[in-house]
Amino acid sequence: MNSGYILGPRGFEKNNYLDSIIPILDNFNLQLEKLNQINKQKDVLMSEYAGNNNDVSEEQLREWYNEDNISMPFEKYKEEILKERQKKQPQLDQLLQRNKYEYNANVRYMQDIIYETSQNIQLERKQIQRKLDEFNIQLNQLRLDREKIGIQYDAERRIINEGMLKEFRQKEDSLIFEIQKLQQALKKLDDMHNLMKESLEKYSLGLRTLNPIEREFYEEIKKANDQDYTTNYKKELDEYNKLLEMYEEDYERFIDLNNKLLNDEISYEEYKKYADYMLERYDSLKEQYNKVNELYEKTKEEVANNQKWHPSLTEEQIEDLKRRGIRKPTGYEYEKYLNTMGLDKDRIPVPIGPTQVSGLGEKKKDDVLKIDKKEHKPKLTWKTAAAVAAGIGIGATVFFTAGPLGVTVMNIAAAITKVVVSKKLAKARAKRLSGIKEVEKIEIPDSKLKAAIFKLKQYLKSEEGLRDMSWLLTSAILTGTSLSIIDGISNAIEASKAQPTQTIEPSPESISQAQVEPTPKPITQVEPTTEIGIGDSIDGMNITEGYDTANWAINNNNAESLLTQYGEGATIKEFVTSSGEHFTSGSLQDVMSQTGLGADDIAARLITSNGGEYAWVGADQLGAVAETVGKVL
C-alpha cells in the first residue's frame, strides 16, 4: 500500500491513480513537521520558565548551590536568586504574552493549511469517484450483455463458443482491476482526511491556552456541549420515535395493499379502510412531532441565552457590541468581531444545544390519497379454479390428467373432503413480483452472503428442506387468487361429493376460444381413485387437521381434528407407512417395530360403520384403545 503497487491480472503494477494524491500528502506532512518544531520550541521555553507564580523550592536552590559550587553563604545566594527572578517577572509576562499570540498564529496557519488540503482532497475525491462510477457502469453493462447473448442464443438454439466466453472474462478482469486501483486511491484519501482531523483536534484552541480565565471559559462550554439537552423532553421524544417506527412498518404493509388493489386482489372498500386508518395515524404522528419540535426550539433558545461573552472582552466593549446590534454572544457578526480582536478565529466554541428531531416526509401523506376510486372485482376462470384445487393440500406435484379439465381434478379434491393446508404454507409463501421488472445490475455476492447461501443449500438438501421447498413453490400458484374464488371451489367440491362424475364446466363468458386447449399435457399421472386422504404421509407430512372451507384452510382458521369427525364408529382398515408399506393386520406396535418408524410416519386408514367413507389419520392421533387393525373406535 505504501509503495503504491497493486497486484493485478498481469502481476504487480503501479497504481497510476495515486500519482496525483501523493504530492498533496507529502506537502501536508512537511507543513505539519514545521509546525511541530515551532511548537516544540515554545514548549521548551515554557518548561524553563515554569509558570508565573512558581516559586523555587528550597531544595532546588540547595541543588543549584551545590552543583555550581557557590562561594557565598546559602542564605545570601537565596536572596540574590529571588531578586533576579522578580526582576525577570515582567519580562516573563511579556514573553508569555508574545508566545501566546505566536501560538495562536501558528494554529491559524495550521488551520489554513488544513483547509487548503481538504479542498484539494475533495477535488481528487470527486474525480476518482466519477471514474469509479464509470467503470462500475461498464462492468455492469458487460455482465448484462453476457446474459442477454445467452438468452438470445437459447432462442436460436445456439451455443456460445469458448473464445467469446474468454473474451468476456478478460474484459471483466481488467475492469475489476481498474476499480480496485481506484478504491485503493480512495482509501488513501480517506486516511489523509483522518490525519487532518486528528491534527486539527491536536491544535485546537480548546484547552491549550495559557490564561486560566480562558481555560475556565472553554471548560464550561465543553461541559455544556457534552450535556444531553433531550432530557428536557425525553418522554415526548421517545413516544414520537415509537410512533414513527410503527407508522413506517404499517406503511410497508400499506404499499403491499396498494399493489394488491391494482392487481384486483382486494376490494376497494378494504383498501379504503386501511387508507383512512393510515391517514389518521399520520395526523397523530404529525401532532406528536410538532410537540417535540416546540420543546426543541425552546431548549435551543435557552441554551443560546445562557451563553457568556468571551472573558477577554471588557464591559465597555460588550456595551458597544450591543449598541451595534450584537445582543447575544452567538452568530456570524460576533465571530467576525472576535477575529478582528485577534481572538480565536475559526474555533470559537459555541454550545451546540439539542439535535433536531427527524421530520415527517410530506410525500408519504400524498401517496395515501393517490389511488383512483374504481370498482375492483375478482374474476373466476377455469384456470384459476383448477390451479387452486390442484394446489390445495398437496405437496409438490400438481395433478392434471388427460380428459376434460376439471373432472379428475375435482374427483381427487373430493377425496380430500376437508381441505388441508399446513401452517408452513402460511408462514413461507413464495412471492410474486407483481409486474414486469427490469434487471438493472448483476452483482457478485460477497463472502458474508455466500456463507448464508451455503447454509441454505445444505438445508435444502435435507429432507425437511425439500419438503418445505415443495410447499413453498406450490403455494406460488395459490397466491394471486382472491379468497372468494376459493369459496366457490370449496362449494364445488362439496357438490361433487354427491355426484362424483359431475364435471365442472367452465362458464362460457369467462374463457375465449384461444384459451381452451383440447387435452392438457399430463405432468404427473394420477389415478382418480388414488388413495389420497387425510393423514396420508405425502412427502413425509402427517396431515391430521382439517378445515371446513378452503378459505379457512389457507388462513389457518378454525382447524378441527379429523379424528373427531371420522372417529365415531370407525374401524381401522390398515396401516400405511411413509415408506409405502401396507399392513392389513396387527397392531401399531408391530408396525413400528417391523419398520423402525415412529408413529408420525405411519397413517391409519379408517372406514366408517357403513363401510363407505374412509379417512386417513396419523397414527400418533390414535388413542391407546384403537391401535389394531379391525378395532372399533
Place this chain on the structure above:
Amino acid sequence: MIDKIVVLNDKTKIYILDEIEYKGKRFVYGVECESSVEDITENYYILEINLSNDKLLLNDINDIEIESVVNNIFLSRIKNK
C-alpha cells in the same frame, strides 16, 4: 447467472440459486436478499427471463402448466445438486 445477484429496478435483490431452459424460455429460481443486512430472507421466487428491446426483464410465470412443470424441475434439481 447462477450464484449471482440480480438487482431489479425497484432495488429488490434476488440471489439466483438455479436456472433452467424450458421450451425455449429461461427460468430462474432465487431467494431475496436483504441489502441492508447482507442476509437472505424467506422470500423465494420462480421467474421467467425475457429479452425485449435490449432489456433483461423478469416476470412471474403466468401460465399455470408451465409454472407447475418448472416448479417440479427445480425441485428435482435441488435434490440432485
